[in-house]
Amino acid sequence: MGEEAPENLLEGLDKFSPLQSDSESQGYQTATTIGDKIYVIGGSDDGAKLSMNVKVFNKLTRIWSIPTVLGTKPVPSKGHSAVLLNNDRILILMRDSPLNDGTWFLEVSTPFVKEKNKILGTEVVAWSKGVRGDGPKPIVISGPSGVGKGTLISKLMKEFPSTFGFSVSHTTRAPREKEVDGVHYHFTERSKMEKEIKDGKFLESASVHGNLYGTSIEAVEAVTDAGKRCILDIDVQGARSVRASSLEAIFIFICPPSLEELEKRLRERGTETEEQVQKRLRNAKAELDQGKSPGLFDHILVNDDLETCYKNLKQTLGLDETADASHQPSMKNYQIPLCHSISKKDKKILIHGGSNELGAATPTSFLLDASSLKGGAPGRTRGPKIYAIDSLIDSLNWIEQL
Ligand SMILES: Nc1nc2c(ncn2[C@@H]2O[C@H](COP(=O)(O)OP(=O)(O)O)[C@@H](O)[C@H]2O)c(=O)[nH]1
Numbered sequence: 001m002g003e004e005a006p007e008n009l010l011e012g013l014d015k016f017s018p019l020q021s022d023s024e025s026q027g028y029q030t031a032t033t034i035g036d037k038i039y040v041i042g043g044s045d046d047g048a049k050l051s052m053n054v055k056v057f058n059k060l061t062r063i064w065s066i067p068t069v070l071g072t073k074p075v076p077s078k079g080h081s082a083v084l085l086n087n088d089r090i091l092i093l094m095r096d097s098p099l100n101d102g103t104w105f106l107e108v109s110t111p112f113v114k115e116k117n118k119i120l121g122t123e124v125v126a127w128s129k130g131v132r133g134d135g136p137k138p139i140v141i142s143g144p145s146g147v148g149k150g151t152l153i154s155k156l157m158k159e160f161p162s163t164f165g166f167s168v169s170h171t172t173r174a175p176r177e178k179e180v181d182g183v184h185y186h187f188t189e190r191s192k193m194e195k196e197i198k199d200g201k202f203l204e205s206a207s208v209h210g211n212l213y214g215t216s217i218e219a220v221e222a223v224t225d226a227g228k229r230c231i232l233d234i235d236v237q238g239a240r241s242v243r244a245s246s247l248e249a250i251f252i253f254i255c256p257p258s259l260e261e262l263e264k265r266l267r268e269r270g271t272e273t274e275e276q277v278q279k280r281l282r283n284a285k286a287e288l289d290q291g292k293s294p295g296l297f298d299h300i301l302v303n304d305d306l307e308t309c310y311k312n313l314k315q316t317l318g319l320d321e322t323a324d325a326s327h328q329p330s331m332k333n334y335q336i337p338l339c340h341s342i343s344k345k346d347k348k349i350l351i352h353g354g355s356n357e358l359g360a361a362t363p364t365s366f367l368l369d370a371s372s373l374k375g376g377a378p379g380r381t382r383g384p385k386i387y388a389i390d391s392l393i394d395s396l397n398w399i400e401q402l
Pocket residue numbers: 141142143144145146150169170173204205206208209213214215233234235236237238239
């Protein structure tokens with residue numbers, strides 16, 4: 001069974017009201033009103049294939065528009081429910097989907113959406129998948145060229161292949177001899193990358209050692225979609241941008257024991273021309289200063305002896321004792337009921353299922369507590385808590401009569 005709902009969460013359930021005002025549902029389509037706009041989600045494409053497309057109706061101008069949609073949208077299921085939260089995002093519950101996969105958010109005026117809106121000059125909405133509880137935070141690793149970031153990340157991925165996934169950045173620099181396109185980087189042309197940055201496809205981007213580097217939203221989502229914890233190897237400017245974004249991460253800065261040792265490692269790696277080595281060493285001094293900026297990095301590790309630094313990194317990430325302990329109980333066999341009604345009180349949402357078709361002892365009603373959401377587009381929305389409450393079903397029956 002899943003986690004039991006704490007007593008205080010269930011207090012005042014009699015004050016829940018059935019959802020009617022914000023969102024209306026018609027088959028596979030929902031319409032949610034926010035101010036002067038109605039967000040219509042779902043429906044079918046021309047070929048009658050179900051889709052999770054979004055269109056917006058402006059009640060003042062009476063004009064329909066198709067917004068720019070960022071992030072990966074949910075795969076259509078047998079319909080969905082929509083619940084407005086905070087006036088800036090719509091909670092989407094995919095009917096007949098596993099609880100762990102069926103909770104999504106369409107952000108319509110969160111800070112991320114507003115910022116993209118300003119850059120793109122068009123109406124923007126962004127999808128973000130809900131992850132129950134705290135979920136594991138992405139890890140940002142920065143440090144000067146040659147300090148050993150790649151070496152440490154490779155060790156981590158090799159020891160914990162199913163836990164970590166690497167965010168494959170885009171870069172305009174030429175591939176090194178052993179680098180594989182799509183694995184180490186997405187090697188790309190400057191004009192193409194600049195256009196994609198303009199189109200809002202990147203979480204962050206920066207000019208480093210004379211080349212353009214950037215983390216695409218898709219790169220981070222590919223890792224989280226695979227159920228893994230994302231590792232980003234990015235420079236200090238990138239770390240600063242991510243810090244300012246909604247992607248809540250752990251920031252780790254790797255320092256060399258000395259500049260002489262850094263130079264030795266860079267030269268011995270033998271991947272850069274002399275001119276490039278000089279440029280990277282010059283930049284290293286500024287990066288080391290910036291690495292110490294207050295509030296930017298959560299942890300600073302010195303990579304002197306590799307094994308010692310790797311051990312410290314694992315300890316910092318809590319890998320020794322609590323590898324995946326941050327997850328709530330799995331509840332992975334539970335489904336969002338195909339037929340359900342929704343009631344809402346503040347940020348607590350009651351998903352009230354009908355009779356269980358399987359007749360099995362699985363719960364059909366759930367309480368979703370969205371009062372402490374964290375993160376969001378361009379990553380996961382962490383924090384929705386979901387409790388199975390079938391044991392209380394009798395006392396909740398009256399809700400249907402309201
Ligand atoms: N901002 C940003 N920096 C990146 C990204 N990918 C790599 N970098 C940084 O770019 C710098 C140069 O990387 P690279 O050319 O692979 O050289 P290396 O650090 O010597 O291995 C490093 O500081 C990386 O952390 C990215 O997507 N965004």
